Amino acid sequence: xxxxxxxxxxxxxxxxxxxxxxxxxxxxxxxxxxxxxxxxxxxxxxxxxxxxxxxxxxxxxxxxxxxxxxxxxxxxxxxxxxxxxxxxxxxxxxxxxxxxxxxxxxxxxxxxxxxxxxxxxxxxxxxxxxxxxxxxxxxxxxxxxxxxxxxxxxxxxxxxxxxxxxxxxxxxxxxxxxxxxxxxxxxxxxxxxxxxxxxxxxxxxxxxxxxxxxxxxxxxxxxxxxxxxxxxxxxxxxxxxxxxxxxxxxxxxxxxxxxxxxxx
Amino acid sequence: xxxxxxxxxxxxxxxxxxxxxxxxxxxxxxxxxxxxxxxxxxxxxxxxxxxxxxxxxxxxxxxxxxxxxxxxxxxxxxxxxxxxxxxxxxxxxxxxxxxxxxxxxxxxxxxxxxxxxxxxxxxxxxxxxxxxxxxxxxxxxxxxxxxxxxxxxxxxxxxxxxxxxxxxxxxxxxxxxxxxxxxxxxxxxxxxxxxxxxxxxxxxxxxxxxxxxxxxxxxxxxxxxxxxxxxxxxxxxxxxxxxxxxxxxxxxxxxxxxxxxxxxxxxxxxxxxxxxxxxxxx
Numbered sequence: 397x398x399x400x401x402x403x404x405x406x407x408x409x410x411x412x413x414x415x416x417x418x419x420x421x422x423x424x425x426x427x428x429x430x431x432x433x434x435x436x437x438x439x440x441x442x443x444x445x446x447x448x449x450x451x452x453x454x455x456x457x458x459x460x461x462x463x464x465x466x467x468x469x470x471x472x473x474x475x476x477x478x479x480x481x482x483x484x485x486x487x488x489x490x491x492x493x494x495x496x497x498x499x500x501x502x503x504x505x506x507x508x509x510x511x512x513x514x515x516x517x518x519x520x521x522x523x524x525x526x527x528x529x530x531x532x533x534x535x536x537x538x539x540x541x542x543x544x545x546x547x548x549x550x551x552x553x554x555x556x557x558x559x560x561x562x563x564x565x566x567x568x569x570x571x572x573x574x575x576x577x578x579x580x581x582x583x584x585x586x587x588x589x590x591x592x593x594x595x596x597x598x599x600x601x602x603x604x605x606x607x608x609x610x611x612x613x614x615x616x617x618x619x620x621x622x623x624x625x626x627x628x629x630x631x632x633x634x635x636x637x638x639x640x641x642x643x644x645x646x647x648x649x650x651x652x653x654x655x656x657x658x659x660x
Numbered sequence: 661x662x663x664x665x666x667x668x669x670x671x672x673x674x675x676x677x678x679x680x681x682x683x684x685x686x687x688x689x690x691x692x693x694x695x696x697x698x699x700x701x702x703x704x705x706x707x708x709x710x711x712x713x714x715x716x717x718x719x720x721x722x723x724x725x726x727x728x729x730x731x732x733x734x735x736x737x738x739x740x741x742x743x744x745x746x747x748x749x750x751x752x753x754x755x756x757x758x759x760x761x762x763x764x765x766x767x768x769x770x771x772x773x774x775x776x777x778x779x780x781x782x783x784x785x786x787x788x789x790x791x792x793x794x795x796x797x798x799x800x801x802x803x804x805x806x807x808x809x810x811x812x813x814x815x816x817x818x819x820x821x822x823x824x825x826x827x828x829x830x831x832x833x834x835x836x837x838x839x840x841x842x843x844x845x846x847x848x849x850x851x852x853x854x855x856x857x858x859x860x861x862x863x864x865x866x867x868x869x870x871x872x873x874x875x876x877x878x879x880x881x882x883x884x885x886x887x888x889x890x891x892x893x894x895x896x897x898x899x900x901x902x903x904x905x906x907x908x909x910x911x912x913x914x915x916x917x918x919x920x921x922x923x924x925x926x927x928x929x930x931x932x933x934x935x936x937x938x939x940x941x942x
Contacts, residue, residue, distance in 0.1 A: 530768035533728050534782040534830075535757035541785075 422618045428539055429547055429617065435540040436548050442541075446549025450511040450613075454557055457506050462494075462561035465502060466568020469493055474573055483573075484583035488591040490569030491562075495592065495601040496657070499562030501649050504608035506561075507554055508641035512616035515546050516637040519620025520630035528621075547617050554609025555602055562601070600656045607648055612641045680739075681706045681838055681870045682727055687736035689722055689894075696722045697894040700736070704838075709864045709871040711881045713916065714891035715925055720874040723891070724840045727872070728760060729753045741837070758786060761831030765843040767823040769815040775802070775826050776811040782833045801829040805859055821852025828859060838870045839863065845877040853877070857884050878917050882906070890916065892924070 436443050473489040519542065522528050528538045566588075573579040592598065616637050623633035680703035689697040696719045704710050712720050725731045726738050732746045739745065740756050748756060769778050779798045783789065789797070802808045805825040815823060824844065831839055841860060845853045861884040864871045875881045882888070882902040890898040890905070890913055898910045905913055915923030931937070 525771070526764045526766060526768035527770055529730065530762070530764055530770075530827075532730060533757060533760060533762040534785065534834075535754040536782070536785045537754065 421622070422614070425618050425621065426614050429544050432537060432540040433544040433548060435537075436544045442545040443548055443552075446545045447553055448549075450507075450515065450546070450550040451553030451556060454507060454510045454553065455560070457510055458503055458557045458561050459564050461502065461506055462499075462564030463568040465498055465561075466490060466494070466565030466570075467572050468568075469498075469565065470569035470572030470577075473569070474577055474579065483579055485587050485591075486573045486579055487566075487569065487584035487588035490573070491566055491588045491592045492597060494562040494565040494569075495598050497601075497649070497653070499565065500558045500601050500604035500608055501645060503558040503561040504554065504605065504612055504645045505642055507550075507557055507609075508612045508616070508638055508645070511550055511553070512612050512637045512641050513634045515550060515613070515616040516620040516623070516634050517630060519543065519546065519617060520623035520625075520633050523621065523623060524625035524627070524630055526625075543617050543621060547613050550613030550616065551606075551609045554612065555605040558601070558605035558608075596657075600652075603656075604649065604652050607652060608645050611644045611648060615641050615644060679705050681741055682872070683737075683739045684723075684726075685737045685739070687726065687733045687738060689719075689726065689731070689733055689735075695894060697726075697733075700894065700896065702889060702896055702899070704870055704872055705887075706837075706870050707864075707868050708886045709861065709873065709884060710887045710889060711873045711875055711885040712889050712891055713876060713878070713881070715876065715916070718891045719894040720891055721842055724762070724842055724872065724874055727838075727840060728757065728762060758834055759837045761834070761836035761839040763824065763828050763831050763839065763841045763844055765846055767815075767820075767827040769818075769823055769827055769830070771815050773815075774811070775807065775813050775815070775818070778815070778826060779811075779829045779833055782830065786834060797833070798829075801833055802826070804832070804863075805829045806855070819852070821848050821855060824848070824852075824856060825859065828856075828863075832863060832867070832869075835867065836869060838872070841871065841873040841875070843875055844873060845875055845880050853880050857881070860884060876916075878919075 469490045470486060473486045473493075474483055477483050477485050477489065519528075522538075522542065528542065531538045531541060570581075570584065574581045574584050619633040619637045619640070623629045682704040684700050684702045687697055687700045688695070700719075700723075712723060714720050722731070726733055726745070727740065729745045729748065737744050737746070741759075743752075743756070745753065745756070769775075770781065773781065776798055779801050780794055783794055783797055799808050799811065802811055805828050807822060807825055807829065810818070810822065810826075815826070818826065844856050844860065848856065857880045860871060860873060863869060864884075873881055873885060882905070885902060888898075888900065888902055888905045889896060890910075892912050898905065898908055898913045900908070906917060908914065908917075912924045914920070915925060921927050
């Protein structure tokens with residue numbers, strides 16, 4: 397076997413072992429976070445602060461993005477449906493696209509960029525400036541006091557943000573289709589109402605956003621806690637949070653969609 | 661300072677151990693292949709102010725982290741008040757930490773909390789006290805370090821010396837039995853250094869608290885400490901009172917105290933011969 401092949405196999409082997417090791421470390425870390433979550437719910441103020449930090453502060457980007465995605469969907473949907481004489485179905489198209497796919501997926505990607513990166517940076521900087529060590533030495537568990545509230549704050553915020561994203565998107569679709577183009581409002585809403593199923597469409601979308609919320613927030617807190625305590629280490633950890641979260645969301649979306657909507 | 665106890669003097673050993681708040685018994689610790697502490701046996705007597713001195717990488721900070729239970733010894737035993745730290749449960753370890761205070765090298769203040777809230781943090785976390793009492797306690801602690809008037813400031817508004825004094829007020833918030841100082845004088849101007857040294861000594865005397873100061877500042881620490889312990893490559897190379905250390909013939913102590921650039925600690929990092937690196941060798 398040539399040296400290049402052996403070297404290549406070594407690299408693949410090392411990356412695989414590193415990946416499995418890291419996955420194991422992340423799972424163990426999340427196990428500890430979940431086990432030490434009681435304080436988060438006992439001291440409700442901590443949770444409220446983190447929901448504000450991860451959720452409320454992400455509202456601007458979610459609302460504006462949702463609105464624009466809805467506007468584009470309304471325009472594109474109308475132009476396509478008009479060719480088949482079904483322009484009134486644009487409401488259905490906008491709503492199904494948003495609640496099934498775009499709402500959970502795009503809001504998760506935006507959430508990872510805004511809140512996920514902020515969570516990683518905050519925990520990473522607390523670690524590099526010895527604030528977490530100081531907390532430990534004050535007999536205050538950083539998992540209970542810092543990591544778990546951040547995790548639950550993000551986890552709770554994500555489905556709410558996805559719902560707001562979808563609602564804003566539908567409003568954007570309504571603006572463009574009904575107000576600007578002149579599609580009949582009654583037809584727009586009634587078709588949407590009759591074709592969007594509460595359980596098959598909306599509920600499945602909510603499940604997606606819950607799964608994405610878990611994945612993105614878990615990645616964010618783990619990367620922050622695992623970051624080497626240097627400026628470069630924290631910077632790499634933030635990058636890894638955004639990239640890994642985006643890949644995880646897209647991969648999970650495919651798996652969930654396959655189970656939910658195609659009957660696999 | 662406790663010296664190594666002869667193995668056959670069990671009674672004497674027990675008596676001496678009871679006087680130690682913190683004990684290291686044949687402790688080994690390494691990060692991977694990098695050995696940090698080797699067969700370290702040392703004790704820290706109650707109520708005394710002890711300096712751990714040594715160059716960078718000699719294992720000083722590792723020693724503090726072992727006492728705090730943040731890392732565990734790979735060999736040997738570290739005891740706090742007679743109890744082995746490595747076998748403590750999570751709850752027991754945290755109970756032990758409530759009796760410890762630690763001043764970190766850079767203060768490690770919570771940057772999103774004011775000076776007042778930083779000092780109030782351990783009090784609020786551990787004691788269910790009325791707000792008026794928390795306020796009084798915090799102001800008393802801040803008064804002790806001379807920063808009562810700065811209680812509304814944020815950490816970014818503090819100088820390095822002030823930040824360390826606030827961190828010291830936070831470290832004594834729960835009236836600990838042991839205070840550990842990690843490089844308390846590093847990067848401070850002479851006035852701030854004298855202020856911190858004075859505070860360390862005053863707290864040691866006023867509260868009767870056992871204090872361990874990890875430092876490489878000879879001048880400032882020799883003025884205040886009861887004992888000095890020199891650490892080199894993870895081993896104790898000399899120990900005694902500051903006067904004994906000043907009179908010591910131990911080459912490492914002499915180099916350290918007098919600040920010689922070469923000696924047992926080499927100026928040049930080990931490497932291949934200079935002429936060989938320059939390609940001048942035959």
